[in-house]
Amino acid sequence: MSLPHAILTALLERPSSGLELTRRFDRSIGYFWSATHQQIYRELGRLERSGRIRALESARPARGRKKEYEVLPAGRAELTGWVSGREDPKPVRDPLLLRMRAAAVVGADGLPDELRRHLALHERQLAEYTDIEARDFTRGAEVSGPDGPTEADRLRHLVLRAGIDLERMWVEWLSEALRETGTATAAPAAPAGPDGV
Amino acid sequence: MSLPHAILTALLERPSSGLELTRRFDRSIGYFWSATHQQIYRELGRLERSGRIRALESARPARGRKKEYEVLPAGRAELTGWVSGREDPKPVRDPLLLRMRAAAVVGADGLPDELRRHLALHERQLAEYTDIEARDFTRGAEVSGPDGPTEADRLRHLVLRAGIDLERMWVEWLSEALRETGTATAAPAAPAGPDGV
DNA sequence: GACGACATGTAATTTGTTACATGATTGC
DNA sequence: GCAATCATGTAACAAATTACATGTCGTC
Numbered sequence: 418m419s420l421p422h423a424i425l426t427a428l429l430e431r432p433s434s435g436l437e438l439t440r441r442f443d444r445s446i447g448y449f450w451s452a453t454h455q456q457i458y459r460e461l462g463r464l465e466r467s468g469r470i471r472a473l474e475s476a477r478p479a480r481g482r483k484k485e486y487e488v489l490p491a492g493r494a495e496l497t498g499w500v501s502g503r504e505d506p507k508p509v510r511d512p513l514l515l516r517m518r519a520a521a522v523v524g525a526d527g528l529p530d531e532l533r534r535h536l537a538l539h540e541r542q543l544a545e546y547t548d549i550e551a552r553d554f555t556r557g558a559e560v561s562g563p564d565g566p567t568e569a570d571r572l573r574h575l576v577l578r579a580g581i582d583l584e585r586m587w588v589e590w591l592s593e594a595l596r597e598t599g600t601a602t603a604a605p606a607a608p609a610g611p612d613g614v
Numbered sequence: 615m616s617l618p619h620a621i622l623t624a625l626l627e628r629p630s631s632g633l634e635l636t637r638r639f640d641r642s643i644g645y646f647w648s649a650t651h652q653q654i655y656r657e658l659g660r661l662e663r664s665g666r667i668r669a670l671e672s673a674r675p676a677r678g679r680k681k682e683y684e685v686l687p688a689g690r691a692e693l694t695g696w697v698s699g700r701e702d703p704k705p706v707r708d709p710l711l712l713r714m715r716a717a718a719v720v721g722a723d724g725l726p727d728e729l730r731r732h733l734a735l736h737e738r739q740l741a742e743y744t745d746i747e748a749r750d751f752t753r754g755a756e757v758s759g760p761d762g763p764t765e766a767d768r769l770r771h772l773v774l775r776a777g778i779d780l781e782r783m784w785v786e787w788l789s790e791a792l793r794e795t796g797t798a799t800a801a802p803a804a805p806a807g808p809d810g811v
Numbered sequence: 812g813a814c815g816a817c818a819t820g821t822a823a824t825t826t827g828t829t830a831c832a833t834g835a836t837t838g839c
Numbered sequence: 840g841c842a843a844t845c846a847t848g849t850a851a852c853a854a855a856t857t858a859c860a861t862g863t864c865g866t867c
Binding site: 422426448449450451496497501503506508513515517518523526528531570573576580582583586589590593 | 773
């Protein structure tokens, strides 16, 4: 249940309207926590009702009119508490890996094309991340002041590097997978031994 | 919507009862597609009603009695079609990364402990995977016959290596993250620049 | 016959997805 | 006034999570 905390974080970084949040969840925030505008509006409603955020004056009448939110002390407290919480890493759930495992059973027809497609997507994402890194986190382009990077800068850079490392891992793995399957013709494959893994 | 296909794959590899499937989803299958027993029973019901699998004779009366399923031709056809489908990689959604980003805003209190905990978990998972690799996929211990690995073996090995690469990536990233945050005292952190990333 | 392990299931809730509905503002 | 865009929202559904309920079987 992290969506409300993602929104609180985003709003603390900068007060925003629902649509602005939606856009930020397509870039920055969305790189590690994705959400659609429907989820965001629903959650904004809840957070407002529970007194964790409030709409800035100016716009009341709702529909069609922009409505900006800011975080209240209760919201900041909620987020602070959540940050020091514990939560195990979620088990992996990856359709592409499942497809490969299924392909081992019913035949790998068309798989190489899909691998190539994913490779291109991950390469593009990697390039986007490294561009951001070059822009925001290299010596001289530091977001921070003359004292070098702050603790906050270092944390944000670490998060970005997780994204970079992940994309790099997929690019390398997909390249290797293509080397091994791309050339071979799709074989029907024999029934497996005991589970194999 | 991959759960039914995960189940079809598992049942093709070996006919099983609901509980057996649940156990296999805690190992092998679960390494790339996790599911709880409630999900599995519900989905088994649907697959049976839609004529994709059927219960082996022997056990009818239901509750408490073991019930084994096998895949029918319609099920195999469904899976074969699904394997050649296309699906974009899902955007990342990682609570730990979100926590770090939030920590950059409200302070990184207690974060290093959580990083150490995750590091230990990922190291254990990595060890489990490399054990399996050594057991099932090294020369001499090959699952396959004397002709060397089959296409199916190669695919299963690739899936396992994705797991290994992923865990290794996290182990390395978490080690680096600890080097950078573990020593520093938790700082309150200044308000961010424009989104930063 | 009571207990624990095995086994199958129901119910309620929350979260995420997809499709659609409606109002406001701006430029032509 | 009309179309395009910005902006907020509703509704219906699908999937996942959590908690609980029930039945069978072996064994002590």
